[in-house]
Amino acid sequence: ERLELADALDTDDKAGNGFTLVYRKASALERDFPWTIQDPSGPRELHLVRLGGQERIDAAPASTTASAQACERTDCPLIGEPAPCPLPILAAPVLRDCRAAQGRLPAGVLVGLAAFPARDACMQARQRACLDSLEALAPAGLRAAIPCLEHEAADLAAMFPGARVAPLLRSRADARLGVTGRPKPFVDEYFDAACALARQDGLDWFGFANSDVLFTPELVRQLGAVMDGGEEAAVVSRTELSRLDAQGRPVPGYLEFAGYDAFFCRVDWWLANRERFSPYIIGERGWDDAFAAVLLTHARCRLCWTPGLLWHPEHERRWVLEDTAYGDWNMGLYSGRDVDYARRFESFVEDVLAHGISPLPSGPTLAAMLARNFAHAPTISGDAGRFVNIVVVTYNRKAFTRQAIGSILRTADWPHRITVVDNGSSDDTPAYLKELKRKGLIHTLILNPENQGVARAANQGWLAEPEAEFTLKYDNDIVMQRPGWLSEMVRALDALQGLGAVGYNFEPRSYPLVEQAGVRVRPKLSGNLGGACLMIPRRTHKALGFWTEDFGLYGEEDADYCQRVVTAGWLIAYMEDEDAGIHLPGGKAAVIDKTTFDARDGAEEVQDAAYRAFKDEQRRRNV
Structure with a gap:
């Protein structure tokens, strides 16, 4: 109830599903937490402190946490602009639950993480916490690996000692698009790599996840139910984590029902259906919704969006989606090649919004929405009738x-x-x-x-x-x-x-x-x-x-x-x-010049000039 749909993206807005829905706080942060800090000494770290049943706001310099350490409990680091990473406080109870988890999955799962050699200390800490949560759940059947580009392997191995780093990714977005930018990989290759590692380990299931989330024992339990139910895949929503309650337990924030941070799939299903998935660039808009739509359309797939299955600690700094060649590429796939899946997914989101998201639909209501939007008639083979x-x-x-x-x-x-x-x-x-x-x-x-x-x-x-x-x-x-x-x-x-x-x-x-x-x-x-x-x-x-x-x-x-x-x-x-x-x-x-017989489409003559020149010469000879 603290979010409302917005028509345009501003600095403090949340791009909910990354391509159409933008959410804005329904009330200003200053109205919910009425204080101001006018201190020229630099950024401050704000803590909500409980002492003897009383609450107060402590404002300490960003480099000092003595006031928080002296308190009975620090419930919530409230972020200034900028502020230190609050991750250790937020992650501690989640990791504690992971280490105490009981039970085991019916089958082991290898989870490939989209980690990268971040230079930002906060992002490194988030990735480390993600790995810690997976390693803590290893006795339950989860295994972690980091597929990466070859040039990233040494840095990642040094950054995360003991982690399984696998330089299996080959395609680079900057090279594919011919642009200057960070050499991002493609999502389908992450899935390929995780699948290959799972097969190498003799496992029937693999997963893929962003590297800034925290896995939980409850996710393990739901994934076990997916396996026991004979399903082929699962798509998992993340829950925002920004504070702890008085007992030090995570308080669920916004559930990203129209965006997904973890995918799980049977190895045999992926191998048989891999060609259905487009080459989206990791970290750009729309890829998770497109992949979810393919899975929900073609696989026996469970949509998992119980609060707290997958925690996403709130980012320490505000960020804005930028229009880049990478983003244009993804949106071109989403609105072009995958337009049928995009329409299915957006229709599903509209159904959810019409129902209301407090609480989100579940049970028969959710099943009916999924069937209505993702029903798929199997492709007919050419073995019968006219083909x-x-x-x-x-x-x-x-x-x-x-x-x-x-x-x-x-x-x-x-x-x-x-x-x-x-x-x-x-x-x-x-x-x-x-x-x-x-x-x-x-x-x-x-x-x-x-x-x-x-x-x-x-x-x-x-x-x-x-x-x-x-x-x-x-x-x-x-x-x-x-x-x-x-x-x-x-x-x-x-x-x-x-x-x-x-x-x-x-x-x-x-x-x-x-x-x-x-x-x-x-x-x-x-x-x-x-x-x-x-x-x-x-x-x-x-x-x-x-x-x-x-x-x-x-x-x-x-x-x-x-x-x-x-x-x-x-x-x-x-x-x-x-x-x-x-x-x-x-x-x-391409448009063909009637005099020279050269063809131009604005792309191929730049991206593959030699091949275009070959075709033009063949055309001149033939005409």
Whole structure:
């Protein structure tokens, strides 16, 4: 009741779920605690002190705590601007409970922490306390590890002697985005690393958590219930901790019901579903809500938000979220690739707010909210009925391929089989694709020893499924954002027999919309459809055959095929939704100069100039 929603973020506000909801104190701090300190000698540390049943405020210099030590009890360090770290006082009872904990989890859990070599002494202390709470709960079955980037390993080992430091993280956000900034890792790689360490230890469960929280025996008990209940995952909210009561016990503050600091997952579930998760940058907005939405949609997942399961000591200094390239990246994923999960999560938050958060919904009410917002119809395989053969041609650029295939696995809603043809990639794309094939996530994998060109490789994929009713050419830089797009293509081709091919529009321009037989499409009356996401029905294939392989390694097979379709008397059209997907890396396809045939999308010519130059030269030759 001390918080209210705000329209904009100010210095003292709380970004509740990191992307839409901002909370502000409903009453000023000075009104709740009526004192002022006008002392030029420097920052002060404020303590609420009890002496003989009486309360008073003691204001000591920040470097002195004698007055607090002389008191019967210090209930709460109240923070000035700035102030010393109050963590030892706040953490002591929590760590005491951890050391006295009884019982054990049905199965051990390895917890990977997002720790980093902080230079700030307060942050170091918070991370140390987090590790202490996990180490105290080791007899209950929790194990701590710190996955990190290789250059961080030595500093972390020195900072936290005895901790298990594992330099397993490879990708750096600054390198991926080509920006100057702290080299932050990606969250999905933290999960990968924790999962790998759990497998190494022979464990069936792993966890991931931010490194500024305190674990508790009650969390162990609830996690044990999750395991005993046959669930596959758990998502845990944190509770703010800013003071202790008269008996020295933690007093629950605000429960972060729309933001999550710990995740637990079965190893086998993560390995089978890892491609559903986008590469968010750690510490930036939205990643926890996106990951929670994926888990709540696809796993038997428990939402754990009992107060005091996971304590988050209140930060000593105020901080403001900044708009950075990292934050833009995360929000681009959240509002782009993961827009369906974002909508599910935000709808769930709206349900909770409508219900009220004092207390939060629980029992059947919470179960109904979760079912209403996260119900998911399983993806239909291509083993029965008419199916689509989705052909993906790859050549290096594993990061793009991972996003492209992940988007198919998340959103394709019509019977289909995924066929991948690799054109002799020199990076670790082949190993990644072999792992997908081993998991059964792709149906057919063809590994060419050298680059055969886009058209020939696409024909190899086409030939792999001769019984398919539809063949979809799906480039490995396409990320579809929402369920329904695949079934809509099939329905359009079924309803409009005069269509010879349909696709999704990634051009940076729109085309007029027409409706016929209850289907809305955008006919393209001149030129060709872009071949990035282009579906050919069997009737067209019977008449016209395969992609023309006369254009070398890259380009123009889509223009050639569409010309043949139109010459044969059919129409070609884009689907109605022109924002169903994104074209990596720029969002839309590049604009091609009609004189030089150079293409520009504002991103690829900067991020991968050599590859863009190769494609431009191939296009000039072909045209």
